[in-house]
Amino acid sequence: MNDRAGKLGRKIHDDMAGLVREMLSRKPGGHLIEPTLKDIVLELAVSVNDAEGSALRFSADLIRDIDRVLDDAIQHVAMFRPGRTFCHRCGGPECEHAEPPSSRHVFAGYRPTGTPVWKDFAQLCLEERHEQVDRLYDDKPAFLTLVREPEALRLDLLPAFRAKGYRLHGQVTAGFYTVPGNTAAGRTVLALTFQVASASGSGGRKRFGLNILGHTPQEGPFPWHRAVQWTQSALATLGRSRQDDLDHRVEGILSGLARRLQQEQRSRGRRTRHAEERHGSGNRPTRKALEDLEEAGGDDFCLDERNGTLVVLGQRGRTHFFSADGRLVSSVRYSRDAIEGKLKNRLWRKAAETEIDTVRKKVAARDGDSVS
């Protein structure tokens, strides 16, 4: 009997897994989640008294629930692509409109038919009559931030072209950062757009994300890193707030982000001067970073998809970033939630064994170099 029940259970499982795969294969956008979809959670009501039509109802409910779970997952992935904004005209972040055309460009709103408008940051500051706009053209450009409310950003967007499910809750534009680049001076200026947006699934549940738009360098340390970390943990508390409270709270978070970006730039300016004074100290991995790298197991490695750095999750929240050629880019402390958030938002993925090995070897080679 037990044997029979077990066999029947396995068959039901296999049949249901087959059904999910079948439905997934017919969904537009199904390919976006297929590689990462592991299991789905369903609530099922099975009628045992043979009531009329119960099998029919069961089937309809089952298919509707699977449909909803898959739609939610696809919608979330489709709306949040790191580094790209949402194009209402094309209904996603995949088109050529979704990316800034140069490192100076920031998001400035939507055209009536839904394509994003990108503007030179200095031009935008000029239009906004920012009092320090002249200083953006200095040799060492000033660092300015602009906080925008969502209404201002979708002012021109016609209601008929608004895609359902995606909502932009506001943004901070910031610039100029000075980053390595292929200009004559070896440096180039960079402006960024930090957008807070949400996607609501068919169940009406909102998921918030912070997206950074801009031509960011291949590897850190990124001077906006701490501010972004703070923002992400602040956004994680938003799910519980009431609708009428929401805009107000997002506005508060965006001002907090702008303030932190400013602070980081100021203290970075001081640190850079110090570093220039004692140049040559380089990027020697700290002892702790090397220890954590040594002790880390396969599950403690992630890869930051945006820049290819290997993330090593060490003891007590210590998190180290190694470039593909084995340099320690930075070490920070991350909460468990922050780490899970990165993985959930697909900014990080689990690293492959070959990726881990490569970096380990390069780090060892470097460490040897600097000793001899």
Ligand SMILES: [Zn+2]
């Ligand atoms: Zn488009």
